[in-house]
Amino acid sequence: MEDATKLIVDYLTSVPAWYLATAEVAAGGAVQPHVRPFSFAMEQDGRIQFCTATTKDVYREMAANPQVELTAWKPGSGWIIMRGAANLADTASPEVRSAGFQHMVGLGECYSGPDDPALTFFTLDNPQAWLCDIDGSWQPLAL
Incomplete structure (x- = not known):
């Protein structure tokens, strides 16, 4: 589990951006x-x-709907898919809060500091993840 988590974090932080998908029920259902x-x-x-x-x-x-999926493509390494239920209970450590604050401010967002109540952290419950390749192969990651 720890190795897969490290692999995913290393993968996500090695690309400029990765993409998170949510879904909401629109008008008419x-x-x-x-x-x-x-x-x-x-x-x-x-x-x-x-x-x-x-x-x-x-x-x-x-x-409203915690089911999310994320994906990132890394040139020469295929892509990663991860899904789970967003757990919005903010349990970030001071170290994580500080790093997240610095990251978000570096993107141009404005917060009063790492403890700004608008800045929040979330995890995924029951996560599943796969490494995928252009040849159609995929490898599940044990989380």
Whole structure:
């Protein structure tokens, strides 16, 4: 588990952006997927911490429907897929909070500091992950 978590974090942090998909029930009951770039991932206690803000649509969407999927393509290495249920209970350590804050500010976002209540961290419950190759092969990762 720890090796797979490290592999995923290394993979996600080696590319400029990876993409997180959420889904919300739109007017009339249709499911509307939403995909957006993310770029922060850090391991804490064997779990991957992701960062966003409580003021963003993505947070609202995960609160309403926690099922998410992420993917990243790394040239020459295929791509990774990870899915699970977003756990919005913010358990980030001070080290993770500081790193996430610095990362988000570096992207141009504004927060008063690592403990800004709008800055939040989440993990995935029941995660599943795969490494995939252009030849159609895929390798499940034990999480």
